[in-house]
Amino acid sequence: MSVEISGAEITVRCLQEEGVNCIFGYPGGAVLFLYDELFKQDKVRHILVRHEQAAVHAADGYARSSDKVGVALVTSGPGLTNAVTGIATAYMDSIPLVIISGQVPTEAIGLDAFQEVDTVGITRPCVKHNFLVKDVTELAETIKKAFFIASTGRPGPVLVDIPKDITQHKTKFAYPSKVAMRSYNPVVKGHVRQIKRAADLMLSAKRPVIYAGGGVILSDASAQLTKLTQLLNYPCTNTLMGLGGYPATDRQSLGLLGMHGTYEANMAMQYCDVLIAIGARFDDRVIGNPKHFSNENRKIIHIDIDPSSISKRVKVDIPIVGDVQDVLSELIKVLQTNDEKLDQAALKDWWKQIDLWRARDCLKYDRESKIIKPQMVIEQLYNITKGNAFVTSDVGQHQMWAAQFYKFDKPRRWINSGGLGTMGFGLPAAMGVQLANPKGKVACITGEASIQMCIQELSTCKQYNLPLKIINLNNRYMGMVRQWQEFFHGNRYAESYMNALPDFVKLTESYGHVGMKIERPEDVEGALKEAFKLKDQLVFMDFITDQTENVFPMVPGGKGLSEMILV
16 A cells, blocks of 8 residues: 655655756745755755756756756745746747746635745746646646646746645655646647648749758757758758757858848848748847848748747748657658759859858958957857857857857757846856756856856855856946947947946855956967866856957848848
8 A cells, every 4th residue: 555645755756757867946935845855865966056046047058958857946935036037038948947836835825925926827928837736636747747748849937836735735646657638739740741842842942041940959850950951952040049950160051140140141031032940930139120021022931849930920831830850850751852853053053142142251350459359259269169068158249249159060059048138047057057968068158247147156056066167258338238329329328337347256266266367369268278177167267358349240120131230
């Protein structure tokens, strides 16, 4: 006869059954029974962060870099509200997370109890789904559903809110091997006829472009994307979330597209005759003004797991709903038997045009500068790590330079907040990446404004001996804010100047890490080499960079892809 166990023990047992080996959290009154059960076992490692926002960002970085579901644990009230920014970040980028939150006892819900918030109501707009568990007998199945929903279809964060008394109540434990939900059955297989139509259109193209987004990464479809692109000899451009989905060093890669994309990528997107969108959503930062984008006559194929993303911003001609990896595999089979139909002469002319656009060298910068150029730091980082590092970033100019100048040839190496644009993401995400990839080189590219939003996590890094390498591109401004103020607000730098910065070297050393300050271009390479030689230590490199440097190309807000500012 099976023994009844508490809801807290059931929760931990569920995590064990799911193969979770690492969770990120911060204790509080509503989750103390859960923490007690975590303390009693050694299969699930708990990482104590210093802020709940960082717990979710760390779980997020863990998930993005490992293809596993990230897990965070927070208490009720302010613990949950602190976590919302991290949850929204994961939601915007479709990252599979399960967030377990504590709640006040069931009889106190709705009575404004101490540390009570309406968790379900607050998180509803920024989760894929959420649950409030009111019966301990439903707890195990609910957690199973949470992991299933988070990791299937279009992934996303799922929250399980557990009242404190439910963690104390007891019942028999049985973890279901699978769950079925009548209202949730994501389509995986693409429609055969639509795939055939897409193949026919692709083979007739004279100016094709493959536009690949984060769905390629999430579906582990990089190999299929590469095979398709090289089979057809088509140009391929990647979104910010899709970098690494196609090897950036390959000749057929046009690099990043969109607001700060390359000239050749944006021009090819604007003037192609057949556009193959794969796991992308025609975001405003990608295509600029939809009216301008729609001015050109082109046919669009759109492959996506989420039917609601198709024709949401741009009307498409051939929609294919399904898992990207599965659809591309089927598409390749059809194309392999018909590739002789390709218009090779037209394709040759198209590549000539693309090479003319590429010759503009839109990413050039002053390499002889006596002040450190941020682009140079990224290039040196790429050279020293041979392109094999895991790179996280915060949000701003440094993020765009990292995307432009670090050539990602592999998926799940570029970890950044794309949709929400969350400052403070980089450092805690890097912690999650390092814990998921203990032998990997992990670099966090940040700015002096972003890093201060979660800088307390240097304490977490010390506690768990996480040897991150932090590259702080310090221009003493909120860089992207300053750039927009320069271009569009008459050089009125309202509140973008950072004139009370800490001594980052001393601050880093106070946490027990290694700090460096680099002020001359000739010292950049040596500092990076020295930092990566310190394999077992966190090194914070404070690079004092040119305050006036801007990110180019740039498509101003409301403009079209061909209306780029190049210098």
